[in-house]
Amino acid sequence: MKLKRTAAAVVAAVMAFTAVATPLGDNIPALEGAFYAGAYYSVKDSFYPVTLTGDGAVDMVNVAVAQAGRKDDDDGWYPNREAWCADFVLDVARVAGQTGAVPDAPANAACGTFKNALLNAGAKEVETAQAGDLVFYCSTSDSTTYHVGIMKDSRYSVEGNALLNGVYQVVDNRDTMTYTTTKGLSIANGDIKRVFIRPNYVTSITHPDINIDYITKEQGAQWALDRVGQSIDVDGYYGAQCKDFVEKFTTENFGVSFPGNAIDLIYCAIPSGWQRIKNTPEFLPQPGDIALWAYGTYGHTGIIVSANLNTFVSVDQNWYNASSNGSPAAKVQHNYTTYNFWGVLRPPYSSNPQPNQETWKVNVSQGVNVRSGPGTNYGVVKAYPNGTTVTITEKTSSGGYTWGKCGDGWLVLDYCQYLSGSLQHTHSYGAWYDKTKPTCTSAGVQEQKCSCGATKTRETAALGHSWGGWATATKPTCTAQGVEQRTCSRCSKAETRYITALGHSWGGWATATKPTCTAQGVEQRTCSRCSKAETRYITALGHNYSSEWTIDKQATCSAEGSKSKHCTRCDAKTEVTVIPKTAHSYKTTVVAPTLTSQGYTVHECTVCHYSYKDSYTSQITLPAVTGVKVKTQGTTSLTLAWDKNASANGYVVEQYSGGKWTQITKTASNAVVSYTVSGLKADTLYTFRIKGYVVSGTTEYSSEYTRLAAKTRIANVGTFKGSTVSGSAIKLDWSKNDKASGYIIEQYKGGKWTALATTKNNTTLTFTVKGLASATVYSFRIKSFRKAGGKIEYSEYTSLKAATSFGGVNNLTVKSYTASAITLAWNKNASANGYVVEQYKGGKWTQIAKTSSNATVTYTVNGLKADTTYTFRVRAYKTAAGKTIYSEYARLAAKTRIAKVASFRATGTTTSAVELSWNKNDKATGYIIEIYRGGKWTAIATTKNNTTLRFTMKGLARNTTYSFRIKAFRTLNGTTEFSEYSSLKAATRK
Structure with missing residues (x-):
């Protein structure tokens, strides 16, 4: 059928139909026959009319949205429910003329089968949805597909059989991101995912059977x-x-x-x-x-x-x-x-x-x-x-x-x-509508009507019964038949069929009573449907004696034992046999000798506990402490040390003082092998003795004493000082030590102590270290020595740290100054960490600033008086080895400007002039007035005295804003000083 579509024909293509409607002019009788044969589940006979555009995706959305609110119109279940989700999509596709892209078949009313049929028909799965795409809600854990709808855009859809306000109906604005099944599975919980399928829609504008003019x-x-x-x-x-x-x-x-x-x-x-x-x-x-x-x-x-x-x-x-x-x-x-x-x-x-x-x-x-x-x-x-x-x-x-x-x-x-x-009348028939609806057993009549009143009719085939699914009326049992029935959804005609008796569904045999060696067992099984039970018996097992002997009673050194062969299932025994007595089984223990008794070996039977002793050893004594020595010799202390005595519990240390031995310490462990005696006199001989001890029971035993005489060191110098000489030298001074023969001075450098000088007598009390780096902290130490009897004795060390100086502040100048502030500036000292700025006031120097960076080379002193001279000094500092080093001071005297003009104002204006006035400055000689024009400031007047307090600038342009400024000056001893500027803007009149 070749169609020529005009704009009016496109509008008329909206079809309200009962069986199949096709905007493409398909073979309608053939489609009707397929429908009557069960090729479709349902077709809406009252889908709300929608004007088709010829764009498949657009038409699918428009037809679907037009059905919003349509409810289920029967109490049956799939496949008779009209708004069943997949069935709804199939109906929309038939109205939109897209059955080629959306395959129409009975099986496709199941969501999973429908999705596969779409892919087989050329549809493709896409990541992001657009209008006309179909959305399937699928399980993330298996192949279950729960629901389907038609996308309006990338997120919202139109869905049949959707629950809204307690009613299953067509919903035209479902948010696909909030879908939840009746089982509680949902998009939000991650149990459900969206799968977007894009059908291969036909665009009817380009279809070979359609020519739209x-x-x-x-x-x-x-x-x-x-x-x-x-x-x-x-x-x-x-x-x-x-x-x-x-x-x-x-x-x-x-x-x-x-x-x-x-x-x-x-x-x-x-x-x-x-x-x-x-x-x-x-x-x-x-x-x-x-x-x-x-x-x-x-x-x-x-x-x-x-x-x-x-x-x-x-x-x-x-x-x-x-x-x-x-x-x-x-x-x-x-x-x-x-x-x-x-x-x-x-x-x-x-x-x-x-x-x-x-x-x-x-x-x-x-x-x-x-x-x-x-x-x-x-x-x-x-x-x-x-x-x-x-x-x-x-x-x-x-x-x-x-x-x-x-x-x-x-x-x-x-x-x-x-x-x-020109206009010629051509019949324009509307859509076919039912004049007489067909029933299951009789044909119907459809009619088309032209706007002029002309009509056409055709006969529609009887529908045939629309059977529902078989429903069980009487369930079959193990021994009796069951009954199933189904009903036509249109005429209510019913059919009945019988279900064969199921027969018993026996479970496996289960042991009710286990057999023993002498008694039968029992097994049972039960039908899972009717609970009928069957029983059978299991033969007694009989004894099963082991071939291995079992010791029933162990033989000992004082009694016989017995053995037999046991049944592996029960307690029965056979071949009971006597086991003869055994010999003694001795356990040998060596007892070590002690300070109070000899040692021996004891032999005891582990069964009957008979025992005897032999192998006696002599009683032991505690050995004397060895390796006693002076570990560290100090001026007022001596540290004694000795070897560990493994047999001792600890040690007793005594000192001979005041004509008798006095205990000065007692250790609680033999691992303590040193002791420092403090509070001693310098250059003095002392006598000590040490013994080990051990406690046995309540008695303490000691070894023999080991003696030691030791002398403290001579005293060191009383004072030791270091002072900065220059950037390369440090002077060291110390007090005289009358007991010394001389002194040794050392410096720490290169990771070790190095001797710098050894004096020949004890009267040399100073030494200058030269060739040092500037702004550096050095470590020095000194010890005294005494020569006597061909031997040399040394005191302990006395240490100090001293630093060389470094360059100070150069080129200290006044960078800028006002009537109330002076900005100081100086050159950067690369060796410094920062600078200290001081001001002389109130008869003393007061620190007013300390910088934390050597890059800060300016400082502004605020809050000063006008026309006043101030004195400042600046020095650099550096921190090295935890010590702060300062340079020499750089000094400077600076004076603030005279006060600037007060109350500079425009006191009158005309169309071509501005009158300026100001307050008198008693410190000034006169004033300079300037105007800003031509991109720069230009002097327009200089007064000869400080009493001229008014000036009129003439020759100005009408209705124009000008900038003016004034500064005071003072000429004294041939030198002219200037104040800061005071500025204003003033406009001429219109």
Whole structure:
């Protein structure tokens, strides 16, 4: 069947059908036969009509959304439930003419089978959804598929059999990110995932059986011009708005409706064949384009009728006198740069004019009523004023008048003037509808009707029974048959069939009583359906004696034992045999000798405990302490040390003092092998003795004493001081030691102590260390020595740290100064860590700043008095080895400026002059006044004394703002000093 679709034919392609509807003109009888044979589960006989655009994805969404709120209309279950989710998608596909992309078969009403059928038909799985894609809710742990719907966009869907307000129905705005099953599984918990499938939709505009001829772009522009002065309100809200005019144009000429406001035309989905073109400097719109503006909340739109690269003319509603009540369509000239002109929406215009229409113009002064039908008995829906141009698509006669059908209804052409076009009547039949519905056993009748009243009829085959699933009326048992029934969902006819008795379903044999060597066992099994039980017996096992002997009683050195062979299952024995007594089993223990008794070896039987002793050893004694020595010799202390005595518990140390031995320590462990005796006199001989001890029971035993005589060192110098000489030398000084023969001075360098000097006598009390690095801390030590009897004795060391000096602050200057502040500056000292700044005030030097970085080489002293001399000094410091080193001071005297002019003001202005005045400065000799012009400051006056306190600047421009400044000066002893500037801005009059 070859179809030629005009715009009117596209609108008529919305089909309300009972069996199968196909906008592609398929073989309808063949499809009906397939349906009667069970090829489809169901087809809605009252799907709400939707205008098809020819774009498969768009049509799927539009048809689905139109069914929102449709509820289940029977109490049955799959497959008879109309809104069952997969069945709903199949119905939508049939209405949208997309059964090739969405395969229609009984098995496909199951979600999992449906998904596989889609993939086999050329669909593909995609990661991100778009309008028209199908969404399947699948388990993440197995192959279960729970539910399916049709995506409206990347997130929201239309779904049948969806629960809303306690009712399963079609829901047109489901959030796919919140899906939850009745088992509690959900997207949020990660149990459910979304799988998006994109069917291979047919775009009917390019289908070989369809040739759509829309109006031409010239006709589109003329359509808009014909309606200049009209007020078109499509939705009944807010009067004649701009979007109403364009909505009327797209629905009347292309069968396409766009939801929302004018601004939404920039972003909404558009059917196949439509173009959305963004404005560029080179873009030239064509007549019939829909102009789009993106300003404000709602935007604006109109239909372009002519254009050049500078301006274009369009017909717009609600442009002139725009308001929330709207205003009539008018021709408006626009440019491309104002009101955020975005671009155009271009419909799929035909290259051939659409001939089957006529153009008329209202030709009576009072205008013409437009009625809802061709006759005066129909209600008036609108009135066209005189001169209104209308397009007539159909004519008929009624009540003695010739009626013409226009976009708003019907009007009398007798009151109009024919302008152009031709119109021949062609039957335009509507969709087939049921005149007599078929039943399960009888045929039905369908009818088509033309707008002129002509009709066509055809017979539809009997539906055949629509059996539900078999339902169990009586369940079968192990010994009795069961009964199943099914019912036709249309005529309620019932069928019955029998189910064979099930027979017993025995479980496995289970042991109720286990057999023993002498008694039978029992086994039972039970039917899992009726609980009938069966019993059988297990033969007694008999004894099973082991071939190995078992010791029943162990033989000992004092009693016989016994052995036998045991049954492996019970306590029965056989071949009981006597085991003879055994010999003694001795355990040998060696007892060590002690300080009070000899040692021996004892032998004891582990069974009867008989015992005897032999191998006696002699009693032991505690050995004397060995290795006694002076470990460390000090001036006032001696540290004694000795070898560890493994036999001792500890040691006793005694000192001979005051004619007797006195204990000075007693250790509690033999691991303590040293002791320091403190509080001694320098250069003195002392006598000590040490013994070990051990405690046995309550008695303490000691070894013999070991003696030692030891002398303390001679005393060292009383004082030892270091002082900085220069950046390369340090002077060391110490007090005289009368007991010494001389002194040894050492320096720590290169990781060790090195001797610098050894004096020849004890009267040399100073030494200067030279060749040192500047700003460095050094470590020194000194010890005394004495020569006597060919031997040399040394004192302990006395240590100190001393530092060399480093360069101070250079080029200390005054960087800048004001009447109340002086900024000091100096050169950076790379060796320093920072600087200390001091000011002489109140008869003493006071620190006013200490910097933490040697890079800070300026400091501003604030809060000073004007015209006053101050004295400052600065020195550098450095921290090394925990010691702070300071350089010499650098000093400077500096004076603040005289005070600046007070109360500098403009006291009068004219159109060409500004009068300036100021307060007297008693310290000044005079004043200098300057003006800023030509990009620089220029002196305009210098007074000869400090009593001139006013100056008028003339020759200025009218109504102009000028910048002025003034400074005081003082000339004293041939030197001129200046104050800081005081500034102001003043404007001449208009």
